[in-house]
Amino acid sequence: MPLELPSLPYATDALAPVISAQNLRMHHEGIHAGYLQRLNTLLAGDDKDQSLEHIMNTGRGEAQACACQAWNHTFFWQCLTPWYQSPGxxxxxxxxxxxxxxxxxxxxxxxxxxxxxxxxxxxxxxxxxxxxxxxxxxxxxxxxxxxxxxxxxxxxxxxxxxxxxxxxxxxxxxxxxxxxxxxxxxxxxxxxxxxxxxxxxxxxx
Ligand SMILES: [Fe+2]
Known part of the structure; x- marks a missing residue:
């Protein structure tokens, strides 16, 4: 199964005006998706499913870098929100x-x-x-x-x-x-x- 791009936890225009819809769409559907597409290409022919963390821990070179970048972006999206609350x-x-x-x-x-x-x-x-x-x-x-x-x-x-x-x-x-x-x-x-x-x-x- 190819690795898939996770959905954003909010709409692409929800973080505006701090992050515009244009920027967020490019970042998510362009940059983030690009790392996963490249990773899927690098893993093509590998018959077993691998998690991003497994590739991060055991992979080398470009595959490891793409896995790290995909993981980092998924985590980053969750660090942002349009529904701001002060720290607890x-x-x-x-x-x-x-x-x-x-x-x-x-x-x-x-x-x-x-x-x-x-x-x-x-x-x-x-x-x-x-x-x-x-x-x-x-x-x-x-x-x-x-x-x-x-x-x-x-x-x-x-x-x-x-x-x-x-x-x-x-x-x-x-x-x-x-x-x-x-x-x-x-x-x-x-x-x-x-x-x-x-x-x-x-x-x-
Ligand atoms: Fe980025």
Whole structure:
């Protein structure tokens, strides 16, 4: 069975004006779908079904990179929402304990994201030591392959913002906070804290 593009959890115009329908359609139906199409081509002739995580963990080269990019995008879509809610008490307390305040976390996250020289991803992760941390991954990097449990992803590839924000990456990051799906982030944190196997539940798809 070929790997299929998951549907977005909202309409393509639902994140506007932060992310326009034009940008989101290109990103989902063009970029995200493209990684899966390429992966299916690379896997053609393989007679057994493989999950994205299996390919990420055991694959090499382009197949592994495509699997990581497909997984990262599916996770990223769930980190965004048109139905914004502020972070819950438990999540805000955890962020405040680590970065002093929610705003302190947001500034640290944006500083890390702005430090990308080329394409990549910035993540809020739960470390094997049980700490919250910010992790920058270049290209198709995955925190799963570093032993981290991802809680929040932000796509820092140029295609993520260029249509809507030109070369103003910082504005993209600042606007993104108004569509972050904090209940999803908090659920990921609960899963991570509840069990070391929590990452198996992360995609919720
Ligand atoms: Fe992307």
């Amino acid at each position: 008490d438990a999540l805000e307390k955890a962020l405040t304990a680590r970065w002093g305040s929610l705003e302190g976390f947001q500034e640290a996250f944006m500083a890390s994201a702005m430090a990308h020289f080329m394409g990549g991803w910035t993540w809020l992760v739960y470390t094997p030591q049980g700490r919250l941390d910010i992790h920058n991954a270049a290209d198709a990097g995955s925190p799963l392959l570093r032993g981290f449990i991802p809680l929040l992803a932000v796509d820092m590839w140029e295609h993520a913002w260029y249509i809507d924000f030109g070369n103003n990456r910082r504005k993209y990051l600042q606007k993104l906070w108004s569509i972050i799906n904090w209940p999803f982030v908090e659920q990921c944190l609960e899963d991570a804290m509840a069990t070391a196997e929590g990452r198996r539940n992360l995609l919720h798809v």
